[in-house]
Amino acid sequence: MTAAVFTAPAQRTDRDRMVRAHAAAARELRVAASGSLVWGWQGRTLGRRADRFWLRLLCAPLEKEGGHLWEGTATAQQALPRSIPRPALHHVLDWTAGVHAYRAELTEYVPTRPLETGSPVLKREVDLPNAWWQDLKQALADASKTPTSRVAVRQGWVDKSFTRFLGIPPVQITATQTGHGDLHWANLTGPPVVLLDWEGWGRMPVGFDVGVLHAYSLTCPGTAHRIRQEFHGVLDSPEGRVGELVAVGQLLQVVDRGGHPELGTPLRLHAASLTGVPVPQA
Template identity: 65%
Template sequence: MSTAAGRADESPSSAVFVPPHERDDQVRMRRAHTAAARTFEVTATGPGVWGWQGRTLGRRAGQWWLRLVCAPQDKRNLRLWEGTATAHRALPAVVPRPRLHDVLEWSACGHAYRAELSEYVPLPALESGGPVLTADPELPSTWWADLRRALEATAAVVTDRQAVRQRWVDRNLTRFLGIPAFQVDAWTTGHGDLHWANLTGPPLVILDWESWGRLPVGFDIGLLHAYSLTRPATAARIRHEFAHVLDTPSGRTGELVALAQLLQVAGRGGHPTLAPHLARRAEYLTGTPVPAP
């Protein structure tokens, strides 16, 4: 979960999309972002938008979106670190997304930095304050058809990147859903972080591809559905548009993994208004009450 490339009119109002806690880290990130802009010979003029727990900072720079990622030099998650670039190379043109233009990496004082210069998308995200849906979007049937087409095209991409791992399921499913862990028997390639702050429309553009890779069938759309549970009309629309996925045994498996991951986030204090909806949906699918966090 991070600041998406090329996103317009964002607001960092979610409890998880906030600046780093320490003032010195905020200053350091802003200085690094300015240094990257100078190297790319662009001028960042838009408001700063922080990503997941302050690990990224993005700003508009003319026709570009300049996104900075930072991690301790010895603790980089290479899958996330290289996700935007690998998605740029691997995904077909039919998948609507900001195109990556240039990348810059450097290290200083124990921190690793990666700056990505991508197309700026002059469209607001469908949810500006975070991933949870707060109002029903009025989306035409063509938008839903475009989303289906994009996810189907992504599913056809061959990759060894793993967005969700079987060992996470083995370790955590019982803890968060109260059911025995199961073997995922149907895998596909997907976005890995499909939520309303990563979607625009119409027209559809899918933002933030750093988490993409192999995941259980049904995970992506199960995640989007879970983030919509506070808005029953939109959740019902998703179940209708993607019944061919969610109403299958493999699709239900992927949805359960998505619910378990979000219940893990909720157990750490994230998305408090969503948590009871997640628990009810999980109990509906499994017939088992969700364990207390």
Template identity: 65%
Template sequence: MLDWSAHGHAFRAELSEYVPLPALQTGGPVLTADFDLPSVWWADLRLALEATSTVVTDRQAVRRRWVDNNLTRFLGIPAFQVGAWTTGHGDLHWANLTGPPLVMLDWEGWGLVPVGFDIGLLHAYSLTRPATAARVRHEFAHVLDTPAGRAGELVALAQLLQVAGRGGHPELASHLARRAEHLTGTPVPVP
């Protein structure tokens, strides 16, 4: 993607590529069926996210200001400073993944995210399917079970609680509130 301006107009060019593989999930990002994905697929996802994290950018997929202004509102906890940021996909869910083989789709929102945000989103979108949610947590425990990873997961939960509060993903709302309460120890009302 390339952004530029000239003569008072802003322009954006995006390069697209046809991917002849179906997304794992159709009909939205909330997981509706468990997947029996092979270990190599999970390893490829780890490698893809690690490679993405090495990209240097000023693009923001998650804005610091949003975090500062909304953690208390959606999680009922004092806002905290996100200490570790990385480059991420910014919208990681099952409708943006293929496999096997793994291809990550829908990159228009990529940029800087809190460490753990992408995996926190994928885990949150899996909460309606406990077996897959547990697999996500197992495969990415090295991220999610760290202070930085927990912070990123909390930001992901807060964003999805905002969406649920606007009527999006009603089947996920109670799961999000329970997960947020589990991480914070603070009751989170179901939107």
């Protein structure tokens, strides 16, 4: 999990380079980009509406081209069942320029806005109908059955970092399923529910996705309580508790690195309620 800071690149030259590359991709794919620029994590991605599509540009240094996140959208399109409400991928365009690699993804435009913008952290209570929650649960259930060799959460991270961030010995991940990998409010629309940005999908502990969504909701206790009600069968199970602990630990690492400071206190309190021990201070 990365610190989701949705801002333009710090350097103006990098910002201008990304804007030019996005415009070049639009010309090559013969679409007209318009509307606001939507930056992803630390300016690594740039999205914009393009006619009836959404055009998203990814950039990486040449030596870091490819890999888990780079291929995520394309592999999700191929592997995940269409019963999951998500934008369909229509075209992928790859090229290199100088020391950078680029990938442009032309996907279906989703007219319903994400429930949060600019940050994955929930800033206000959301009152979503029962049908929305049922559709989300069905989408996650459909994803969970998808066979894949992609791994989104590894035991190695638990062994290395668990004690540092949670203050307890590492747990063992014994039950896994396929999931989204970054289930937060900027990746959910509604109603109706659509799950956006599948770049990090793969195998993960049971309960991890729901644990991530709950953790990003701790700033809004009513919504956090609703999540625990809707997913009590997962979160209250032994396997789901492991997945939630891993999700909380990874998000504590994000906070430790300076991301989402507003989550620091509620996340530490929640972690202590799960483990029964105080969370180590960074």
